Amino acid sequence: MTQKEIDWGRLDEIIKRHRDENWALIPLLQDIQEEFGYLPPEFIEPVAEALKLFPSEVQGVITFYAGFSLEPKGRNVIKSCRGTACHVKGSRSILRFIKKELNLEEGETSPDYQFTLETVACLGACFLAPAMMVNRTYFGKLSPPKVKSILAQYSRPKTGESEIK
Numbered sequence: 001m002t003q004k005e006i007d008w009g010r011l012d013e014i015i016k017r018h019r020d021e022n023w024a025l026i027p028l029l030q031d032i033q034e035e036f037g038y039l040p041p042e043f044i045e046p047v048a049e050a051l052k053l054f055p056s057e058v059q060g061v062i063t064f065y066a067g068f069s070l071e072p073k074g075r076n077v078i079k080s081c082r083g084t085a086c087h088v089k090g091s092r093s094i095l096r097f098i099k100k101e102l103n104l105e106e107g108e109t110s111p112d113y114q115f116t117l118e119t120v121a122c123l124g125a126c127f128l129a130p131a132m133m134v135n136r137t138y139f140g141k142l143s144p145p146k147v148k149s150i151l152a153q154y155s156r157p158k159t160g161e162s163e164i165k
């Protein structure tokens with residue numbers, strides 16, 4: 001998959017929706033990221049202009065919130081938990097296994113934009129330890145064979161859904 005062509009018309013529509021709100025920057029950025037999968041750096045200036053902010057203020061918010069990304073991510077974002085409960089249940093070997101399977105290090109995206117691998121401090125699902133998320137879906141009680149079958153499932157084109165498995 002190649003990087004999406006930038007659709008400036010869609011950006012205008014999203015900005016229009018938020019222009020009249022008082023403090024609209026964060027929801028506006030969330031909408032842009034939802035639409036484009038990331039925040040293209042060339043959007044910072046038009047967004048700042050629309051909300052009468054300095055580009056440095058927009059940039060500051062983007063870098064402050066870990067949820068925002070200025071780089072394209074993979075179609076499937078894996079968040080492997082490295083929190084205490086997961087650590088105790090073997091999350092380090094799970095992460096090692098994911099890295100080996102995908103040939104990715106933490107923070108990397110595969111060249112075909114199929115996967116991005118991230119780690120998080122806690123997914124808030126400690127009862128599922130060791131746990132990970134793929135997009136908005138939680139997976140728990142992980143073992144290498146279970147991870148292998150999950151990754152295989154996401155290697156095919158598929159839309160994400162929100163649930164616990």
Ligand code: FES
Binds near residue numbers: 086125129
């Ligand atoms: S420590 Fe992993 S979900 Fe909380």
